[in-house]
């Protein structure tokens with residue numbers, strides 16, 4: 709595996725892979741790798757002959773300077789995990805390569821960026837995500853790009869951006885990887901203290917309590933959510949949002965029909981966690 713910091717070196721390696729007729733896969737990340745990232749890398753390796761993982765803690769998507777400063781970083785550890793997962797290039801550019809002096813362009817997906825994370829983190833959050841992902845797509849020019857279902861809103865927004873801007877990349881959304889107690893894997897889990905770590909699985913328990921009712925045929929969103937709310941109250945966790953939303957528009961639903969997304973965000977201790985499950989009325993949750 710080669711660690712690359714410049715666009716010219718990245719393009720040289722990608723172009724050599726193309727001359728070998730290899731398909732190019734990109735896994736965009738902000739580092740602090742866990743099993744969820746590794747599963748995206750492995751999936752990329754199954755579908756593409758040449759795998760690039762980008763590692764860039766993107767300042768433009770943090771609305772809180774403290775959150776950016778606290779974001780876990782360990783490039784040497786990340787590099788060894790990526791190498792073990794069969795990655796060919798770890799692209800870890802400095803901020804000055806991604807946002808050189810005079811940089812003023814942004815990419816914004818209106819509508820989908822506004823609810824849920826947009827309310828809590830501000831629409832600038834997703835503007836930062838879409839701007840950097842559009843840049844990464846132009847830098848790497850991958851055939852496939854891999855994202856986690858855990859960031860469901862982000863995944864939907866990126867699909868929209870790719871469709872709207874005719875970016876020639878296939879977006880692959882991969883299932884959330886969970887700890888044995890159900891906690892969705894996240895780089896932020898490393899910041900949980902022991903007490904918060906013990907309480908954090910209640911987010912997934914609440915999601916699965918609601919989704920199992922819907923899977924058994926419950927059509928009232930509020931009845932399904934109440935089952936989860938009881939668990940959250942018992943664990944003393946206040947949510948920023950816990951809702952049943954449309955998988956297409958992310959708008960809140962009162963009546964469930966077909967497939968819906970159940971989303972949750974909460975602070976547990978000092979750490980902000982998000983999670984979600986997809987469930988089809990009358991069928992098992994994913």
Ligand code: PAF
Pocket residue numbers: 736737738764766769837840841859862
């Ligand atoms: O999901 C993430 O880690 C980030 O939002 C992404 C897609 C790498 C953009 O910075």
